[in-house]
Amino acid sequence: MSAVGHPVRRCVGRSLLYLALVVITVTTVLPFVWMFFTSLHHKDAQLPTIDNLFTPEGGYHFGNYEYVLTFGELPVWRFAVNSCVVTCGVVVFQLTLCSLAAYGFARLRFRGRDAVFFVFLLTMMIPAQVLVVPLFAIVRNFGWLDTYWGLIIPYPYLSTAFGTFLLRQFFLTVPRSLDDAARLDGCGDLRIFWHVILPSAKPALATVGAFAFIWTWTDFYWPLLASSSTTMRTLEVGLSVFSDAYAGTMWALQMTAATIVLIPVLIFFLGMQRFFVRGIVQSGIKG
Amino acid sequence: MNTHQRTNWRGYAFIAPATIYLVIFSLLPIVFAGYMSLHRWHLLKPDKPFVGLANFQTLAADPFFRNAVFNSFVYAIASVPLGVVTSLAVALLVTRRLRGVGVFRTLFYIPGICSQVAISMVWIWILLPETGLINYCVGKVNGWIAGAGLADSGLIPTTTNFLQEPGWAMAALVAMSLWIGLGPRMIIFVAGLQNISEELYEAASLDGCTGAKSFWHITLPQLAPTTLFVTVTTTIAAFQLFTPVYMMTKGGPQRTTDVVLYHIYKEAWQKFELGMASAQSYVLFAMIVLIAAVQLWLMRGGLATEEAR
Structure with missing residues (x-):
């Protein structure tokens, strides 16, 4: 859209646009700013308001982080380890399943391929939360409750179909001449998949992995049900226990815990952000 | 046609893990939820009698x-x-x-x-x-x-x-x-x-x-x-x-x-x-x-x- 207008009018228009952007930014970021600075107040201090948020009595105070991380009743380090194990497990597991299937759908011909692919797409329509009750019963029968298996394998929110679809779309854009060259060198499908397709699909793999990471790390409903002992809780569930324990009190401690849970996600997102955007553009949401 | 025949089974092998996974953890739960909904299925009671559509009837009347x-x-x-x-x-x-x-x-x-x-x-x-x-x-x-x-x-x-x-x-x-x-x-x-x-x-x-x-x-x-x-x-x-x-x-x-x-x-x-x-x-x-x-x-x-x- 080429804006050709009077320079003054253009300048005013531009300032208004920036003003709007800044207002939205403030509403988006202010809660996080408040969260972080509240965590720097003394744990016994009163709930800070905007007036004294940045100037706590007695200066900034980092003791809350030590307090929360060494908190006796809730092993925060254990929660963090659990979150890492579960998230990495889900990412590796989903990437393996999705990329193999995507290769099959994108490169090989076999009977019923399109029908099976259609069923894959249909499962994307099933709301994950609806699956939770029967999944719980199934996982219980497997004896997987309160184990890493139960937290990783039946991940109902992470749509395997979504990952397969996204990777298939990307694999289709990899030139077939690369496959043919490898085939002439005597490579089988598995080696073409490993040495040709996967290396050229790194950005797509990063996108699927990034979404899987964020969804799993921040998921609440499934780990809340699938874990029952304190030592199997993830950070997200541990945080809710923490929040319930202090309902409406000890704001500095609560916000310290919230900050500890949010920081890894934020760092991960800022590092990987281009893959999030790319993934959405690539999944071809054009209708 | 030859290549078609040859690659056929490999295709199934590549999609098998994801397909089996989706069947067990996506399609089976949907069917199983239907089965459970027709029973009085209490988590802690071993007895799970079949009740037909009674659950749905209760729901329809439940304010x-x-x-x-x-x-x-x-x-x-x-x-x-x-x-x-x-x-x-x-x-x-x-x-x-x-x-x-x-x-x-x-x-x-x-x-x-x-x-x-x-x-x-x-x-x-x-x-x-x-x-x-x-x-x-x-x-x-x-x-x-x-x-x-x-x-x-x-x-x-x-x-x-x-x-x-x-x-x-x-x-x-x-x-x-x-x-x-x-x-x-x-x-x-x-x-x-x-x-x-x-x-x-x-x-x-x-x-x-x-x-x-x-x-x-x-x-x-x-x-x-x-x-x-x-x-x-x-x-x-x-x-x-x-x-x-x-x-x-x-x-x-x-x-x-x-x-x-x-x-x-x-x-x-x-x-x-x-x-x-x-x-x-x-x-x-x-x-x-x-x-x-x-x-x-x-x-x-x-x-x-x-x-x-």
Whole structure:
């Protein structure tokens, strides 16, 4: 859209646009700013308001982080380890399943391929939360409750179909001449998949992995049900226990815990952000 | 034909892991939920008698379940149109050719990727009476009004306990959903906007069609598939609201935020009635499918008329 207008009018228009952007930014970021600075107040201090948020009595105070991380009743380090194990497990597991299937759908011909692919797409329509009750019963029968298996394998929110679809779309854009060259060198499908397709699909793999990471790390409903002992809780569930324990009190401690849970996600997102955007553009949401 | 025959079985081998996985953890649960919904299936009782459609009959007559369905509809009707319109507006803003606009896109996306438990904790503060962010701002506004001599201070109460007042609690959940969902929806709109060919705008501007006119005649029709996608996914998500309710209201006050998924959660994990919870899950599933189908059908009509023009 080429804006050709009077320079003054253009300048005013531009300032208004920036003003709007800044207002939205403030509403988006202010809660996080408040969260972080509240965590720097003394744990016994009163709930800070905007007036004294940045100037706590007695200066900034980092003791809350030590307090929360060494908190006796809730092993925060254990929660963090659990979150890492579960998230990495889900990412590796989903990437393996999705990329193999995507290769099959994108490169090989076999009977019923399109029908099976259609069923894959249909499962994307099933709301994950609806699956939770029967999944719980199934996982219980497997004896997987309160184990890493139960937290990783039946991940109902992470749509395997979504990952397969996204990777298939990307694999289709990899030139077939690369496959043919490898085939002439005597490579089988598995080696073409490993040495040709996967290396050229790194950005797509990063996108699927990034979404899987964020969804799993921040998921609440499934780990809340699938874990029952304190030592199997993830950070997200541990945080809710923490929040319930202090309902409406000890704001500095609560916000310290919230900050500890949010920081890894934020760092991960800022590092990987281009893959999030790319993934959405690539999944071809054009209708 | 030879290669076709040869690669055939390998294809099955490649898709087998994902297919088996989806059958066990996606299709089987749906079937199994149907089976459970026909039984009186208590988590802790070994005896699980077949009861036919009794669970569904109980549900149809259960005022609390109907209330939960009603609440879910209220939440969806309030949050979906607002969510779609606000994120489209912001998408239009961040697709302008402005310096640093990419930074804003990233910033707006942040609430969407964050832990909802942590976000809920912060929102509990935002909504507190007197000391919360909203009431603090209301207090400031009161101060300005009084300072300007327009009225006495305390014009607007700053004691509203948003999470404890029927009506306000639901409004708070809707506001929070707008805040969380803004970025993810915006990015999809941005992708859609970038797919619209520049030539369309150039051709239209030759005909004197610019500004608001070009928005109505080019942007919106071209964006129809994206809008449809965003609307349907936002609706599906709205019917699956859970974490903020669990963290902030526990379904209260007076059951005004007791939405279907939270109701199912209580049925299954507080009363341990998994059979009944499965029946409720099926009703939720049917509702979501039906609403998505209606939206697709309505919007398809819209798409067709746009094309006919």
